[in-house]
Amino acid sequence: MPTHRDKDASxxxxxxxxxxxxxxxxxxxxxxxxxxxxxxxxxxxxKEVRAExxxxxxxxxxxxxxxxxxxxxxxxxxxxxxxxxxxxxxRPDILIADEPVSALDVSVQATILDLFASLQRELGLSIxxxxxxxxxxxxxxxxxxxxxxxxxxxxAETAELFSNPQHPYTRALIDSIPRMTAESVNEExxxxxxxxxxxxxxxxxxxxxxCPYATDDCRSTDPGLAPVAEGHxxxxxxxxxxxxxxxxxxxxxxxxxxx
Numbered sequence: 001m002p003t004h005r006d007k008d009a010s011x012x013x014x015x016x017x018x019x020x021x022x023x024x025x026x027x028x029x030x031x032x033x034x035x036x037x038x039x040x041x042x043x044x045x046x047k048e049v050r051a052e053x054x055x056x057x058x059x060x061x062x063x064x065x066x067x068x069x070x071x072x073x074x075x076x077x078x079x080x081x082x083x084x085x086x087x088x089x090x091r092p093d094i095l096i097a098d099e100p101v102s103a104l105d106v107s108v109q110a111t112i113l114d115l116f117a118s119l120q121r122e123l124g125l126s127i128x129x130x131x132x133x134x135x136x137x138x139x140x141x142x143x144x145x146x147x148x149x150x151x152x153x154x155x156a157e158t159a160e161l162f163s164n165p166q167h168p169y170t171r172a173l174i175d176s177i178p179r180m181t182a183e184s185v186n187e188e189x190x191x192x193x194x195x196x197x198x199x200x201x202x203x204x205x206x207x208x209x210x211c212p213y214a215t216d217d218c219r220s221t222d223p224g225l226a227p228v229a230e231g232h233x234x235x236x237x238x239x240x241x242x243x244x245x246x247x248x249x250x251x252x253x254x255x256x257x258x259x
Contacts, residue, residue: 011041014087018099020079024071030057030082031067037089056085060115077108084115088123095119096128101136113139135177138162146170149198149206152225156232166234166242168211205236213238 017023025033034053038044044052054064060081071079080100087095097116101109117140120127131137137144138158145155146169154167165171172191193210196202204221208214217237225233228240236242 011090012092013094013096014090014092015096015098016080016083016087016100019103020076020083021071023083024079024086026071029068029070033082033086034067034089037086041090043090052089056089057082059088059119060085075108076104077112080104080112081115084119088119092125094126094128096130098130099132100129102131102133109136116140133177134162134173146173149195149201151206151235153207153235154233155225156229160229160232164229164232166228166232166239167207167236168213168242169207171242213242 028036031050031053034056035049038049038052039046050067053067057063057066062078062081062085066074066078066082071082074082084100100116101112104112113136116127116129119125127140129137129140141158143155144158144161145152146161146167147153148169154161154165154170156164156166161170162174165174168191175191191210191212196206196209202209202219204217204219205211205214205223208218211218215238221237223235223237225235226239228234
């Protein structure tokens with residue numbers, strides 16, 4: 001049986017998954033789904049469950065009639081809104097969003113990202129947003145950690161990271177963001193090869209087999225995070241030697257973080 005501590009932890013930390021359809025029970029209506037959570041965690045008295053359910057739906061941009069419907073009756077974007085409402089039902093402190101827009105149409109992604117941003121402002125939520133698309137990360141996040149083969153290789157405030165990336169992998173990710181101008185193509189930095197198996201991590205810096213700046217020291221030294229500026233850390237022993245990255249500056253000035 002779960003302990004009181006386990007139950008409290010599950011309430012404080014909630015998750016929104018990548019695929020909204022597979023994360024929702026197709027046999028349970030939206031109203032029943034929310035009702036179960038509200039009663040189990042004693043969020044509101046039974047007589048206030050419907051009113052609270054309507055409030056949650058309105059919070060994510062849906063109307064009261066959604067309570068009687070089932071997940072299959074909604075579009076992908078609407079299902080993700082329902083998944084977000086379900087996560088918010090227990091009034092969490094932290095929301096973990098695991099690739100929450102990658103399964104959605106591009107036309108819908110922006111509306112869900114805007115919803116996350118407004119919820120963060122209105123509810124004071126802390127959101128751990130996991131994504132492989134740095135353009136999405138830049139739109140939503142205040143602080144960014146970049147991971148490679150299961151290890152954080154750079155961390156900084158969003159504006160700082162995009163204007164002054166201090167790890168070659170971060171630069172490769174920023175360079176991969178689609179742009180509309182020909183001059184934005186960075187011909188000086190070419191990333192080749194595929195990521196190694198996590199079961200056979202390369203010796204030294206795990207990024208060295210794909211890094212155009214790698215030296216013998218990089219192949220023998222496994223660096224940890226080290227400060228490169230105030231609030232900015234990089235796991236690259238050559239961070240101070242990397243050339244200026246003008247493309248990153250243009251990206252960050254064109255589109256700043258919104259939250």
